[in-house]
Amino acid sequence: MADITRSPWLLHYDASSCNGCDIEVLACLTPVFDVERFGIVNTGDPMQADIFLITGAVNAQNAPVVKQIYDQMSDPKVVVAVGVCACTGGVFKEAYNVMGGADKVIPVDIYVPGCAARPQSIIDGVVAAVGLFKERYMQLKNKQPLSVGHLEGGEGS
């Protein structure tokens, strides 16, 4: 059986991004970067995804959506916050309707900084996520408790 890291499928969700990071995520699929070389597919279906890429800050309206998408993904799974808004809330942090980064709602494993995050750093983050994906699979296989990412105000590693 082939290594699980050879086929990580991404799910990309735009929480409230300005589309800057979204365009950079899509740029990873273009001929210049072509992440499909590594078997990465940008799927639109949470049930089939392994790595959750979230861009933009989380607000009260989309928090349940983000939570639901996270819950629909089956283990092992990894969450990557792309861009400074998804990491911390960025310049919108103090806005009355913004809750903050993605880690206010779901446990985030990897933070990719930048405004907008460059394709190179996104790919770097995804490669780190693939490593963690394998680690979680081994935990699942050995029936160990799965490691959990950082959740603001919750238990975390």
Add this chain to the structure above:
Amino acid sequence: MLTPLSVRFIYAIAYIVLAPFIGGLLEGIGRKISARMQRRVGPPLLQPFYDISKLLKKKRSQVTRAQGFLLTSYMLLIIFTGAMLFFGTDMLMCFLMLSTAALFLYLAGCVTTSPYSSLGAQRELIQEMAYEPAILLTALGFYLAVGSFDVETIYNSPVSPIMIIPGFFVAFVFILTIKMRKSPFDESTSHHPHQELVKGLTSEMSGRNLAIFNVTEWYETVFLLAVVFLFIKNSSAPLVSGLVGIGVVLLTYFLEILIDNTSARVHWERMLTLTWAVTLCSCGVNLLVLMIVR
């Protein structure tokens, strides 16, 4: 010395064992060619197998238990259909089995509450309505060309059936785009995400169930390409016609990829009218010519 019956069993077992590997490899080649057409490097050739391996390793989660049962039935029926063709039985029977299998897929899509999945399932039925006439007429065409529905007789016909029924060949290759779920007819399962359909029929399938669906697709692809091969094969020049047959099969597959990469999804009404028009025209003209000539 092998008896003819045991040879037929070997063909059927070879299909059951080898079809997923051939189908997976064909998909790998297809993805690579697609990538090259878009000036990308593309995934490794064995990527479809890596994907299946990953899907099997994911934690099991399914919306309803019925989904797993229905998908397994779908897979077994498709395998049985292909094995029957390679065993050399009645072609009409094979095509009727194929329709029964499609019904199980429809039910597997319907059984969930997801609107995308239901929409995809309904479109699957529309697709079946579109391609079914062409498939049944193909079986009829083989009967007109060879005088039998028996696959073994068709395989050993003295003249390549395509010489007598080229119109039926055109109709069959045309509906292959629907059966292989390629654009512009990928109505029920859009294979490029982020569209109005998400993943259509397969939206609610994950892990093992999606792996079953994908492997079944490979079995079906090999079955359909085997029918394309039957159009070419004759017993007068078995080696030459066999090689030409394999060439035509590969060319057909390449054509599907080319069409997939150069066209966007059409509305289902367009698909229905276009498919029926092509089926009726090409098969009808062929039938008329045959009636006049004979």
